[in-house]
Amino acid sequence: MEAFRDCLADRGLADLGFSGYPYTWDNKRDEQDNIQVRLDRATCTDSFLSMFPETKVEHILTEESDHQALLVRVLETAPSHTGGGPRLFCFEEAWIRHEKYEEMIVEAWDAANSGEEGLAAVWQKLGSMAGSMQRWEREVFGSIRKKIKLLKAQLLEAKERALSTGYQQEVRDIEEQLREVYEREEIMYRRRSRVDWLKAGDQNTQYFQNRASHRKGKNTVKRLQRDDGSLCTTDDDMRAMVATFYENLFTSEGFAGADDLLQNIQKEEETTVCSQVGDDESIQ
Structure with missing residues (x-):
């Protein structure tokens, strides 16, 4: 099996996973002689997955053959679902690279302060913080993909102007902005893919994006x-x-045995506790 995995890695192939019955081969024997394993798999390259990121594989039961059939659904996007719930909060490590991030955190924390104390107040404050950070992401941080597209268009216009004016500083400034946004994009996909053994700084965004797509498909509850x-x-x-x-x-469900529990407390322990409080001390 290890050699098979090495072969897949050498050819740049990844297992698409599956849904349905976990085994694809059955030797059709009885009791302790019966053997079932997952022999049949659907694999693809990263380039295929980038074109069809929502591809699914389903094991189809068969009666005659000792192998299950594999149904591969090649999809560009997942089927839309209506009536979805509210968006869950998810912290993005790429946010901390934004120049307004620390200012946003301080303002959001101060705004969430209700003056109350206790665990319930802390929980409410964290919920308010999450809402503030989501609004900041939409209104200030923005979509990384849209930002890249906009900067590329601006870079092209700046290069065309520089041909006639000879002024290159605008081009350099936009290129610097693009490098920063590319860094944020790589951080975002690296976190989502949970792959951290590649050195930070390598331009492996496509790899991380494909890993994230694999993980999303594997973790989706169908x-x-x-x-x-x-x-x-x-x-x-x-x-x-x-x-x-x-x-x-x-x-x-409540606890009905409180009286039995209290009866087991020894009188000596109660006397010891009470004796530790002096005559001049008051119990708050």
Whole structure:
């Protein structure tokens, strides 16, 4: 198996993953003689994945053959889903390279201060901070891809003007801005791909982007199984199912054995605790 993985790496191929039954080959024997393994896989190159980032592979059960069929759905974009919930907060490491980042953090923290104390107040303050950072991302930081596209257009215009005027400083300034935005883009995709063993500074944005696409496809939840064994496949039903699960998980069922627990506290321990408080001390 290690040699097979080396072969894939040498040819620049990546496993597309799968959904469905986990094994693709069955020797059709009984009990302890039965062997099932995942022999059949769909692979692709990074260039293919960049063109069709939402490609999916599904294992199709077959009755006659000892191999499962593989259905490959080649998609440029994921099917759209309506009625999605609010956008989750996700911190971007690339934000810290922005010249207004520290100023934004101080202002957002001060604005979130309600004067209250306690864990609930801290939680509320962090939620307010997340909202402020998301607004700052939209209004100030902006889309990195759109910024790159705009700067490239400005760079072309600056180069054309420099042909007639000989003034190159504008070109140099825009090139410097482009280098900074490219750095932010690489940081963003490196974080999303969770690959940190390549040296920072190498222009590996396409590699990180493909890794992020692989990881997104692998981590996408396509279905959930209910207690009765049936499958939940729609976004709304899966959201409701997850919400119900965690509500039940974190809902207290109470504790009826408090009296029994208190009866086990020894009188000696109570006397020792009380004796440690002097006559001149007051209990707040």
